[in-house]
Amino acid sequence: MSVRRLAKQQPDSFTFNAKSEKEIAFWLGKYPEARKASAVIPLLWIVQKQEGWVSEPALRVVAERLEMPYIRVYEVVTFYTMFNLAPVGEHLIQVCGTTPCMLRGSEALIKVCKSRIGEAGEISGDGKFTWVEVECMGACANGPMFQLANKDGDHYVEDLDAAKFEQILDDLAAGKDIKYGPQSERNASEPHGTKVLTDPALYDGSRAKKIKLPNTGKAEAKS
Template identity: 90%
Template sequence: MSVRRLAKEQPANFTFNAKSEAEIAFWLGKYPETRKASAVIPLLWIAQKQEGWVSEPALRVVADRLEMPYIRVYEVVTFYTMYNLAPVGEHLIQVCGTTPCMLRGSDELIKVCKSRIGEAGTVSADGKFTWTEVECMGACANAPMFQLANADGDHYVEDLDGPKLEQILDDLAAGKQIKYGPHSDRTASEPHGTKVLTDPSLYDGSRAKKIKLPNTGKAEAKS
């Protein structure tokens, strides 16, 4: 794995907002006070979802909050590639380039990203996009695909080709809502040309039972 370093240009400070503080309370509730450093990964993720990336001041805030050495937080954030160590565009496109996606045409998606956005890791001129190539995301049956990370969350966009990606980029640039999941005639990862999942409750989560989560303050969640 290549060496990962923090961005040269950094903000003067960082503060968690109210939404992030509520999420932090949820995660800290899962660990004893003497083991709260175990929440370092989710706290770094919360910082990233708030700002789009993890800044150096954010590392210090996380270290102080968890009462752990700064170097330990630095080690975590530079080890896991899911953390962005520099600013990214409004829409982060993470293209899977592992063998199944490559065999199904991920090279075509990467070519579109390079021509429309620029080199991997750079922010497009309009500030809308950043793209990067990642390893397997577990959606091999729906290859090629990418994960889209933005203010709307983190979503898989699957069964793609070059023209489909071109249209997706056009729609995102225009502020339009795009379709998540397969961009084909199938639902989820059912076989092409065969409708298996005809009942939405088979895949929309509505059949999931509610359970009580321990040590979180949350009353219910779906299993």
């Protein structure tokens, strides 16, 4: 893995917004006060979902909030590649390039990214897109695929080819909603052309038993 460094240009300061503060309270509630440094990854992720990337001032705010040395926070954020150390476009396109996706056409998706957006890590001229190539994201049966990260969350977009990918980029650029998951006729990773799970209750979670989850602020959730 190549060395990861913070961006040369940094904002003067960072402050968590009200939504982020609620999420921080949720995560800190999971750990004893003496072990709150365990929440460093969740807090860094909250920073990224708020700003799109993790700045140097944000590292200092996280370190102060968790009462841990700044260098420890720096070590975490530069180790995990899921953290963006520089600004990215409105939509971050993370294309899987590992063997299963590569064998099913991920190189065509990467070619589209280079022609439509630019080199990996660059922000497109309209500020809409940044793309990167990533390692396996566990959707091998649905390759080629990418993960879309934006203000709406993080979603898999699967069963792609170059034409479908081009259309998705067009729709995102136009501010339209897109379909997440397989861009084919199948549900999840069921076989092409065969409807195996015909009853939605077999996969929509409605049959799951309810369990109590400690330190979540929620009374119950489905398992």
